[in-house]
Amino acid sequence: MTRPRARYSRTLHLHGIYEYVAGAAFVAAPWVFDYDHDAARTLSLVVGIVLLVMAFGSHLPTSLVKALPTAGHIALDFTIAVVCVVAPFLFGFRHEDLPTWWFVVAGVVQLVLTFATDDYPRDEHVVGSLAEGTSTHIERGEHTSADE
Numbered sequence: 001m002t003r004p005r006a007r008y009s010r011t012l013h014l015h016g017i018y019e020y021v022a023g024a025a026f027v028a029a030p031w032v033f034d035y036d037h038d039a040a041r042t043l044s045l046v047v048g049i050v051l052l053v054m055a056f057g058s059h060l061p062t063s064l065v066k067a068l069p070t071a072g073h074i075a076l077d078f079t080i081a082v083v084c085v086v087a088p089f090l091f092g093f094r095h096e097d098l099p100t101w102w103f104v105v106a107g108v109v110q111l112v113l114t115f116a117t118d119d120y121p122r123d124e125h126v127v128g129s130l131a132e133g134t135s136t137h138i139e140r141g142e143h144t145s146a147d148e
Contacts, residue, residue: 011116013062016055023047058070
């Protein structure tokens with residue numbers, strides 16, 4: 001007997017595909033665009049590797065290994081988006097046009113895609129995660145160890 005395949009939304013598939021493409025693009029960008037600033041090169045590699053690890057290891061339908069809980073994935077999505085938008089100004093490469101535009105645009109796309117993605121998979125083993133919502137415990141009157 002086979003398990004029925006889970007049906008996922010188009011935005012969830014797009015989200016997963018975007019992370020593979022963006023991750024590879026961030027890894028390649030320092031050489032393709034010949035970044036001058038060390039921080040831009042280093043951060044591009046770090047963001048690219050994190051995106052690829054997330055794409056390979058989260059609970060998205062495009063992932064190969066379902067290791068990263070959905071709540072962690074969502075938190076990393078927001079963190080990467082914010083870091084990308086502020087990085088050129090925080091790490092001093094705002095005067096180098098190409099990496100500045102690349103980071104800011106990629107960060108905004110990451111943020112919009114994170115907000116637009118619906119139907120995130122639920123992680124049954126992650127109690128109180130963003131995927132399950134902590135308010136359900138409160139509404140049912142249940143107490144957790146964090147309440148004590």
